Amino acid sequence: MNTTPSKDPLHGVTLQKIVETLADFYGFDTLGELIKIKCFTNDPSVKSSLTFLRKTPWARTQVEQLYIKTLPKLQ
Numbered sequence: 238m239n240t241t242p243s244k245d246p247l248h249g250v251t252l253q254k255i256v257e258t259l260a261d262f263y264g265f266d267t268l269g270e271l272i273k274i275k276c277f278t279n280d281p282s283v284k285s286s287l288t289f290l291r292k293t294p295w296a297r298t299q300v301e302q303l304y305i306k307t308l309p310k311l312q
Contacts, residue, residue: 246304246305246308247301247304247305250304252287252291252297252300253283253287255300255301255304256283256286256287256290256300257283258304258307258311259300259303259304259307260283260286262307262310262311263307265277265278265281268281268303269281271303272296272299272303274289274293274296274299275289276288276289276290276296
């Protein structure tokens with residue numbers, strides 16, 4: 238069996254974990270500036286963000302890309 242770890246930085250990371258990590262690191266104010274979507278600027282919460290991001294692939298992609306760029310700063 239092949240047991241080499243995945244090279245995908247998103248492997249095993251839930252969308253909820255991504256949003257929570259970014260919100261903790263940047264705060265919703267900065268997230269709203271970095272990614273121009275209303276779920277980060279108008280009455281932001283993790284729950285409302287997850288609802289929007291699960292329905293909107295382009296926004297989810299932007300959030301995932303920001304998470305990948307932020308990973309080195311988190312360690």
